[in-house]
Amino acid sequence: MNWGTIDKYAKSLIKEAGHKIRMSFFSSIDIDSKADANDLVTNIDRQIEQFFIQRIQRDFPGHRILGEEGFGDEITALDGVVWMLDPIDGTMNFIHQKRNFAISLGIYADGIGMLGYIYDVMNDDFYHAALGEGAYYNDEKLPILENTPLENAIIGVNASWVAPNRRIENEPIAKMVHTCRGTRSYGSAAIELAYVSSGRIDAYMSLRLSPWDIAGGMVIAQEVGAIATNMLGDKPELLGQDTFLVAKPGLHETILSNYIRLK
Template identity: 55%
Template sequence: MDWEYIDLQAKQWVKEAGDKIRESFSKTLNIQTKSNPNDLVTNIDKEIEQFFINKIRKTFENHRILGEEGFGDEVNNLDGVVWIIDPIDGTMNFIHQQRNFAISLGVYENGIGKIGLIYDVAHGELYHAINGKGAFMNDSPLPKLNKVAVKESIIALNATWVMENHRIDHNLLIPLVREARGTRSYGTAALEMVFVATGRVDAYISMRLSPWDVAAGAVIIEELGGIVTNLRGKKLDFLSKDSLLVAKPGLHQSIINEYLNEGKW
């Protein structure tokens, strides 16, 4: 498999898609709700996913596609090559802010992440990795991640998870928040994973994400020595929704052992 060629094509398409999104900033969006009033999708999300699908099917006809908006294939296994796409991760931010969102594109072969691309469209920053070849922001290599203690860490975490909720006992995470140096929330899993990759934050926790939210970021994080699991410390299967803990080495195990090992979710 010529992963360099696949990566080259994917980067070109991601940048073209970014241009299309930027052009939409001055246009009126058609906004619809999905599972609830805060789960939004726009005509741009749908158009960008269809753009990727058309490009992939014309160029790599044997590859399958798992996309957030449902225009791809019915994917119930990761046999062969599967593209996992979120055309706009952080749609609410896209609508309200026109920043803090990203295109997220992961390419997997037989369940192994081979290519990860996350494009911060508003800032023109493309984070990318090919398995075994390092990770980059545009043309600049990203350094390997170093260990950090909880008390020195900044953790990306939605405030929902330290309030009473139906997914996790919120009391589990209060000691972690209290012990950490600080917390942040950006509203886009792809960029929050990128921020771990670049050291802007040290860990990211979420209770329920889909494969297209995390597939690209996992390739980038693991290429830098970071750890990607669910909150039980188990590997993700990239076919179903799951919790997520992304962290620097050492910190990941500390969070699992000291704060989450008695968790109920």
């Protein structure tokens, strides 16, 4: 397998998809008159996923594709090469903001993350990594992350996990929120993973993510020394939904040991 070639191919494909998404905003006036905004977006989500799938199937016929919109393969085991794709991560932002969404792609070989990409389409910010070769923000190599104590940390955590909910004890999360320096929520798991990897925030957590939300970001995070696990401290599930916590190394341990109590 020539991973260098696949890497170049994937980057080019993602940039082309990003261009298609940006162009879709120009034609939205016509389309808005025929269907409501949610249908429109579903269409673009689907079109972009189908664009990826057609290309990958044509050019890498042995590879399989796990996509959010469900046009790819039915994946029940991770043998061989699997492309895990979210064509538009942060769909709600896409609809309401026309920004703060990303294309997320991870390419895995027998369950090992080989290549990872997060493309913040409207900012033209491209985060990418290849296993063992470091991670990049556009052309700039990202430094290995240094630890940050919780007291100085900015944590990506949505308000819904601080409110009482059926997945996690919210009182310890509330304590964490008051102990850390600040919290943020951007509405895109891929962008928050990219932010952790580039040191813009120090941790990110969610109680329910799918493989395509995290597959690309995990390769990038690993290359800068971030720890990405589910909330049991294990490798996140890549065949179904799972909890998720990514953070700088010591901070990951602090949060997992002291503030996470799953129901």
